[in-house]
Amino acid sequence: MPAALEVDNLSTHIKLSRSTVQAVGNVSFGLDTHETVGLVGESGCGKSMLGLSILGLLPNGGHIIEGSIKLGDRELVGLPDADLRRLRGNEVAMIFQDSLSSLNPTKSIGKQVAEPVRLHRGASKKEAYDRALEVLELVGLPQPRERLRDFPHQLSGGLRQRVMIAIALACEPKVLLADEPTTALDVTIQAQILRLLDDLRDRLGMATLLITHDMGVVAGRTSRINVMYAGRIVESAETHELFTGMRHPYTQSLLGSIPRLEQDATKPLVSIPGLPPDLTNPPAGCRFAPRCSRATDQCRAQEPPLTGEDPSHLFACWHPVEGPINLTSQMRVVAERAAHLDVRALKPLLQIENAVREYPVTAGVLKRKVASVKAVSDVTLTVGEGEALGLVGESGCGKTTLGKLVVGIEKPDGGRIMLAGKEVFRNRGRALRLARRDLQMMFQDPYASLDPRMRVQASLREPLVVQGIGTAREQDQKMRTMLDEVGLPLSALERYPHEFSGGQRQRIALARALMLEPKVVVADEPVSALDVSIRSQVLNLMKRLQAEHGMASIVISHDLAVVKYLADRIGVMYLGKLVELGTGDDIYRRAAHPYTDALIKTIPVPDPAAESAKTEIAIRGELPSPITPPSGCRFRTRCPRAASICAEQEPPLRQFGPGHQAACHFPLQEAAPA
């Protein structure tokens, strides 16, 4: 029986105004019914282009220059557009990452789901609508009949993604291409959608290609994984085999660079130096050679073919590795820093007491305040000298707002923020300026945090100039030192931000934040906008600088593994409230709050065994609106343990161990005696 989809030696080029991008080169793989195959790689590796090539939806200037794509026994390459159109949405369907921009904003949901049915099956309006209803129920959309008339912007991200899946499945395709289907979603919603895709595959028997950069997502639900780098498939193996016995150095480094929940936080992450190649001018030999520690002249001269003695495990490397990196035997350990800072022994430096921040929602010509977004509600935290505190939570939980309160970008509506016992932001003028030396921030978006009109040296010098520190020579010296510490060449000083990559800009931002030698640094999603292989570079850097400078830091991220790697203690936030606080171990091994527990359970980890062991969906339902959060315990609407008291009374923070607190009426552990 032929495979559902067979791609052989496919190459796609995209012609730009001045150059040609060799987006996909000599890619071959297969897909069977009832099977999910993963296609992983970083941004720019060509995985999305590969998906679009299969459907024939390449952007302007894109062509397939060689190879074959077989759908069943039909050849797709070279097929006239009219025939290809009959297959699109019908036999082969695709879902995309951004559900908000992928749905027509001015057409109702019902119309958009019914459209492929009317087109391919010639159904009447009523028949198409009936089928739309059917398939919306299939994807688990609550109250589908009412939703038919809704518009995309009225639904939440998770629901929209279900609609997109419904559109793809409306005509019962044989092959489904899913391009980053859950990347834009919150972790808890992500789990629901991935589970849905698995269910649908089991029930409908589609051959599914799961395209993503997230190794955790593919770990538990694919039978095979293809790893792409710079337009080529560099390794192809069964899932379990790939994670435990990978052969290609890139796969090895990639998996080693991802921080894991159970990893030892004193060890550095595997780091891949440099950047992916420019595909308008790819290197002659192996495309990974410039960044590979094992590269030889042969690698640089000749491209290795995709082979292997075992036909089910192929890799393209002249000097393959054998399995994952053994961290203990390699690389120096991060500079001396105790594995677990004894939090109780630290002097408290930053105190957040009952912080409240609400944003008004206005309506009408007169801009009356009709409601408020309760971004941060009564949060109390202390950060000790030299301590690294992590703040983790999903969108709308208030972690970013809290970070802004700490550095004084926003003013709290209630409560106090105190540094060394003083409410520093009550000061004015010179006193305020002096106080600001101690609280600095590293922003999330590397493209927006540096003034595009200022050279790097001006951006780095600015904190010193503003604070009036040092002579010009001393400032110069400090800049050079800082630049060196963050691993950038001196020539960077003369350049403008747009000449750097995302990872490099984050380094500059970090350098700038440290220029004033602050006592507290807030890092807001420091690596979220970066490619996977670059993240570990910046994380290692942050860990090293933390140890060397001894400042306290607050690391904000939606990624629990990142936070756990960098932080001594972690605070878990939900809808503006702090629900749990404890060390990494406390959170990971002894979670007391059901939300924390659910988070740990739903986060996809790059470990196939662990992923397959996950059975139930730990969290149901959607995130409530921060404008009208649930009464009492805000998590109660999604909590399996909720009872009536949870709606009436807000649970107080209780101790569960030294430094371990949680706010829940029915915690997963026994609370320590008061």
Add this chain to the structure above:
Amino acid sequence: MMGYIIRRLATALIVVLGVAAIIFALLHWLAPSPAYDVLGAKAQPAAVASWNKLHGYDRPEIVQFFSYLGDLVHLNFGYSYKLSQSVSALFKENAGRSAYLTLAALLLSLIIAVPLGIMQAVRRNTFGDYTFTTLNFVLYSMPSFFLGLILIQFLALDWGVFPPTVSDSITTAWQAFDHPTQLALPIVTLAAINVASFSRYMRSSALDNLAQDYIRLARAKGLSQRAVLFHHLLRNACLPMITLIGLSIPTLLAGNLLTEYLFNYPGLGLLFYTALGNLDYNVLLAYVILGAILTVLGNLIADVAISIADPRVRLD
């Protein structure tokens, strides 16, 4: 929805009030009293003073302003001493003809610009696109009357296809409609400049939309290019045009003035021009207020239309 309309009407009213204040101040500065128009330029100061007293032109400015407002509410735009008619009557007489010209030109420009803009976006960077972009640029850089002159030269005088000016026998909008050749050149002249700016906008709006993901998803469903353009692109690309039309009203009025003057078509524009020559400030400023009212109303209608067409714009 009704609440929104009422709120917008209230804002519109305030804007018109502001405009009225400015216009009144101008009127008061330029022509505080029509006494000299009535009594003659050489009238005695005493006669002027008593005439002013009789007609209320000696009252304090604020009082005059409120009575002016009161008049406006009753659609009394003042009186033209030069033409010996009430301005409202003059407006009524000419409005129909002007409306016909302007609306016909607007319709023509939309009929051409919308498909043109989309075609240019779809066939981006081809020869056709470049040609039309260049043409648009040239039209955009041309004073509207110059295009009119060229059309008159070639189509009217040299080839005699259309008359160089509108015949005096055309006195109502109906007649204009019945004799299309008479108004062909004015309509085309007025439409041309608008085509340039509308199609430029349409092109960039269509380009923006074509780059959007929902177009890609529509294609992924297997829809043909035509179906994608018609069922998905068209509506979304036209949305900004609605706002643009609202904002173009002042330009349309100005174009109307120039075109009527050039082709000697008796409408509000030509009335304005005559008033300029006569220094008939009552007419002039009444027309300015009318223009402002039309602009504000036009924007209001555009906003409401957008809120109907675009479900994302749910009015607060």
Add this chain to the structure above:
Amino acid sequence: MTEPEAPLLEGLGDAAGMPIGAPEGGEVQIIASGWNLALREFFDNKLAVVGLVVIVFFILFCFIGPLFDSTNQTLVNPLNTDLAPGGHYLLGTDEHGFDEFGRIMLGGQTALEIGFFAAAIATVLGTLWGAIAGLAGGLVDGIMMRIVDVLLSIPLLFLVLVLATKYSGTVVRLSLLIGLFSWLIPARLVRGEVLTLRTRDFVSASRVMGANRRRIVLRHLIPNALSVVIVNVTFQVADSILILAYIGFLGFGLQFPSTSWGDMLGGAQNYVTEGYWWLVYPVGGCLVVLVLATNLVGDALRDAFDVRLRRR
């Protein structure tokens, strides 16, 4: 009231990657520094270069030209009116007997002068207004922008014409007249730009490091808003010249014997009917070409600045 932007940017194809690196942070790709990049993009656009050349040509032609070819432009010469081109008169004469070629030079001088002055007035006023409104925020912003809304409701040409009945005739007066009513659009643009910039992270970063308002405005907001202003000035010049043409055509332009290209077209209907093509098309052509060149330059500037910001 919403104001749609008209981005004329086409999506730049995204090259897949960046160069290979050796230092841990990776090599720094040298593209070109800020203004140089914009300049390079600008000069790459051939039409823009042509436009610039045309503008320079007209400036030289109109101002330096009369030094080489001086003609009588003040004393009416009734014997030589309305002569067709030929012999002594390169482009014929007009109804006053003036040499048309020389008149075009003269008319161009005033057109350029008024165009630039009016644009300068409008831009300075508009930028200040918009910047203050955007920075102040709150009630001050609300009031300032309501005023702009009110003034924008009044058709520009009408207001200018009404005032021109009493207050026109010289270059200075016309420049003021046009400039004092054209500042509304730049005000809106600058305010919008300032509002966007205020929320950018790099501005927050400056606040966090202790910068005061003055520093943020001078060192961060103004340089970043500058590109919008520069692009706008160019378009203002084009628009001002066009408005001047309308005013002149309707007969409210400069006082005789001064003239501008618009004024020269004042009797164009008659000229056309009488067949005096040399009094219509050369002038009109110059007008169109100058405005077109200015628009091309403005368009190219806008593209150049945006490319610079988007280059990653």
